[in-house]
Amino acid sequence: MRRTTLQTVADRVGVSRATVSNAFSRPDQLSSQLRHKILAVAEELGYVGPDPTARMLARGTTGAVGVLLPDSLRHAFTDEVLTTFLGAVADALAPTGLGLTLLPPGEHGDVLPARDVPMDGALVCAVAPGSKAVNWLVRRGVPLVLIDEDPAAGMAGVNVDDRYGARTAAEHLLDLGHRHVGVLTAGLGPGPRLVGLPRPEDAVGHTSRQRLKGWLDALVPAGVSPLVSSQPSAYDDASVAARLLLDIEDPPSAVLCFSDAMAAELVRTAVDLGGRVPADLSVVGFDDSPLASRLRPTLTTVRQDVDAKGRAAAAALHSAIERSHAGHPVAAEHVQLPTELVVRQTTALLSA
Amino acid sequence: MRRTTLQTVADRVGVSRATVSNAFSRPDQLSSQLRHKILAVAEELGYVGPDPTARMLARGTTGAVGVLLPDSLRHAFTDEVLTTFLGAVADALAPTGLGLTLLPPGEHGDVLPARDVPMDGALVCAVAPGSKAVNWLVRRGVPLVLIDEDPAAGMAGVNVDDRYGARTAAEHLLDLGHRHVGVLTAGLGPGPRLVGLPRPEDAVGHTSRQRLKGWLDALVPAGVSPLVSSQPSAYDDASVAARLLLDIEDPPSAVLCFSDAMAAELVRTAVDLGGRVPADLSVVGFDDSPLASRLRPTLTTVRQDVDAKGRAAAAALHSAIERSHAGHPVAAEHVQLPTELVVRQTTALLSA
DNA sequence: TGGGGGAACTGTACCGGTTCAGACGCGCTC
DNA sequence: GAGCGCGTCTGAACCGGTACAGTTCCCCCA
Structure with a gap:
């Protein structure tokens, strides 16, 4: 038994295929009397309606x-x-x-x-x-x-405006007196690793580039050269990259993060290492995701709507x-x- | 200018449409020499490959x-x-x-x-x-x-096994000595409201029914008749329904919740009302979503994988x-x- | 030299609709 | 009563492929 098709219904009612098609798709093209008859027969035959795929092909639109x-x-x-x-x-x-x-x-x-x-x-x-x-x-x-x-x-x-947001975040840290600033980001080469002052153009991903530019926009003129830790993807677990930044001689007093999620990892890592946030370490996230307000302490971040x-x-x-x-x-x-x-x-x- | 089609390519190469189709979809059906020629011409003509919709229709599968x-x-x-x-x-x-x-x-x-x-x-x-x-x-x-x-x-x-999980949750509360038990759930009629001992069959949604059954499986034999607060959907804001349960004379000492999210709302409401969890109020969630471990205090819940x-x-x-x-x-x-x-x-x- | 067996293509019948230019009939107007 | 307009319905082209049963042609083996 084949799937019932427009033609099946048309034959049964004794009208043309076009008319059945209209009954379903353009009700104004036929008398409502005939339309109801067609719909009834269709129902009886178990015809569900025009096949979506065929309709797509004919109409040229997929919905x-x-x-x-x-x-x-x-x-x-x-x-x-x-x-x-x-x-x-x-x-x-x-x-x-x-x-x-x-x-x-x-x-x-x-x-x-x-x-x-x-x-x-x-x-x-x-x-x-x-x-x-x-x-x-x-x-x-x-x-x-x-x-x-x-x-x-x-x-x-x-x-x-990632760049502007990043810049204000960095300025905020500078205003608070921080000069030894870390950056926790993504897209700067393979593996979690520390990167000597990176060029934004080298970062993978437009967002990475823009945020990095923004941070540097503020830091560089202030004579601050950040310690940058990067991992391949922002979605990776950031704890390793975070540790690279914190578990060292003379860690930064403040860190700018690529995202709230990474910031959260950083805070947790800092706490695990016995640090206090923000007393020993200031952290700025990015995005103002729901996570930012959930964290304790609540996360300073750059909001985007x-x-x-x-x-x-x-x-x-x-x-x-x-x-x-x-x-x-x-x-x-x-x-x-x-x-x-x-x-x-x-x-x-x-x-x- | 029409979109280039299989036929366009076929004409240009001087082979049949079927062969071009094969070049793209069944490489083993033609000599790799001809195939590469076809692919080259296709590229040159800006032919992207078989139209997905047409392919669907012909193949009868959508992917x-x-x-x-x-x-x-x-x-x-x-x-x-x-x-x-x-x-x-x-x-x-x-x-x-x-x-x-x-x-x-x-x-x-x-x-x-x-x-x-x-x-x-x-x-x-x-x-x-x-x-x-x-x-x-x-x-x-x-x-x-x-x-x-x-x-x-x-x-x-x-x-x-929602029903079993719900039962063990209720038993847990009974084991802890609770006899005045509340239920915060969804699907029992319109609006947030208190419901006198509901019949599980009346609940909207299979999950609602099963969990309610499970709770009652434990409570009823123990002679405990829960105070039930319900809202239409589990996705609605649960604070009103929570308040119905807590902001009353003689509120329950423990509440079984339909979900962790609703449990979270309940906890927050309880705290807002000056209560302490779990000292004054025990709360059990459902699902063991990430939320359950994030909450402070961490949420007792029924885990599903x-x-x-x-x-x-x-x-x-x-x-x-x-x-x-x-x-x-x-x-x-x-x-x-x-x-x-x-x-x-x-x-x-x-x-x- | 005849024939069997493949590999490489082609012809053609679908897949299940949409759409649009008519054809047909019918009531209305002038 | 001829002509017009309109509401209804039909025919046929089209949408862009897939798949299968051939047809050719060539090579290999007896």
Whole structure:
């Protein structure tokens, strides 16, 4: 027994396939009398409605957008900043009826999601515009919005002012009298390791680069050369990198961290090593994720409005899709959201 | 200019469409010489590869599975138990190359995801088997795995032993001497409210029913009739329902909660009201989410292995899809995972 | 020299809809 | 009563591939 199809219903009712199609998809194209009859017969035959895939092919639209994520999909559910972002996107997209398909960047058994998953548009989250996955999306002509990536790429994008935020964080520490400053970040080469004053351009990931620039913007003019500890990914366990910074002769009196999660690890490591925060060590996080307020002491951090970022991303994507549906892609707008230092309890005046 | 298609490439190379298709999808079907030529021409013409949608239609498979979730998709990124679960599913599915599409249960502007999104199979998470969305999936013949739902439905499913876990939680409180016990749960009618001894069958949601049954399994034989406070959804803010339980004459000395999140709210409310946990109030959560260990005092709770649940769900779904691909659906297996009481710091002997 | 066996391609029938330019009939207007 | 407009429905082209049963051609072996 074959799956019942439009034609089955059409034959049974004695009308054309087109009419049955209209009964489901364009009710105004036929008399409501006939429509009800068709619907009834369809029900009776167990016909569920137009096959989504066939409809996609014929209509040329899929009803879903992709979200290209770094590394494993796991982070999409694990990292609080990302979950908040995705939640906001999901909410903002809901009224449009667009679904959300999460895309890992790599390939799994010769299927490469960026190439093989149908979608009307995509959000590219912290995946470099030059990467293989993004290239596929571009070549496919999928309308794209870049999140937290270099706006120079000429595509639509949403960013936050990471650099400014990082700078204010560093200035805050300087204001408190700290001169021996550490940096705990990600993307500066393999393995957790200490890096002699790094060049921001060398960092992997636009966010890493911007934040590093911001920190240096403040530190360097003040004559402060930070001690930098880096690990490959921000998602890795930061305790090793943290130890590199703290478990040494003459550790820094204050540390700037790439994220709240890494800051949390740092605080824990400091405490494990017998230090007191902020008495012996000031710590600044980044993002102001829920974690920042949960920690005790509460974490001084740089706030970004992740919810707003999600909404902006959804809006930008929606309009990018609209545009591409209409004429050719017009000017790619770029949104930049502000950041703001939030001083809480993990930073204090340098004690003597 | 039309999108370049298989045919374009075929014409240019001077071979049949089938051969070009093979060049991309079944390399062993042609000489590698010709294949490379075709690939080169394709590249030159800007042909990206087979259109995913068309391929789906022709192959009858989509390469993605759906996850039907309760309420807003937001919870998928917000609730820690759910995020853990989905993370585990994503991980377990990765090697199979299957993508993950999150499906809201309701309809958005006349598109109903459960009916309109193409998928090879679906995980139904805490959505009743009789609901509209699930019915669509069933009628479409989508291979299904029910998570945390009634196994009676004759479909494959993964559960945890909620009832047993709840019973041991209640027994624990009884062992500690508590006789005036409260219950903070969800699904017993509208609005936050106190409910006189409820019948488990009346609860909305299989999990709610099972946990309630478990609690009563222990309490009723002991002659303890709990004071039950309920709110519509477990995802709602529980502070009002918590207050209903605590801000009264003669509040309970111990409370069983539907989830760790609700337990956390309860603890906070108790503290706000000037109580001490566990001195004045013992609290038991459910799930052993990361939250449970984060809280201070750490939360006594009922542990379920959400990661294992995710893996089991992915495995069950995968095999359900395989089966349906082959012959007709065979016996629907049902997995039940254990639960275990984890005693931490929020429960204590009844202080005379 | 005849024939068996592959490897390398092709022809063609699907997959299951959407869409749009008509065709048809019918009531209304002038 | 001819013509017009409109609401309804149909035909057929199209969306962009996949898959399977051939057809060719060539090599090898008896």
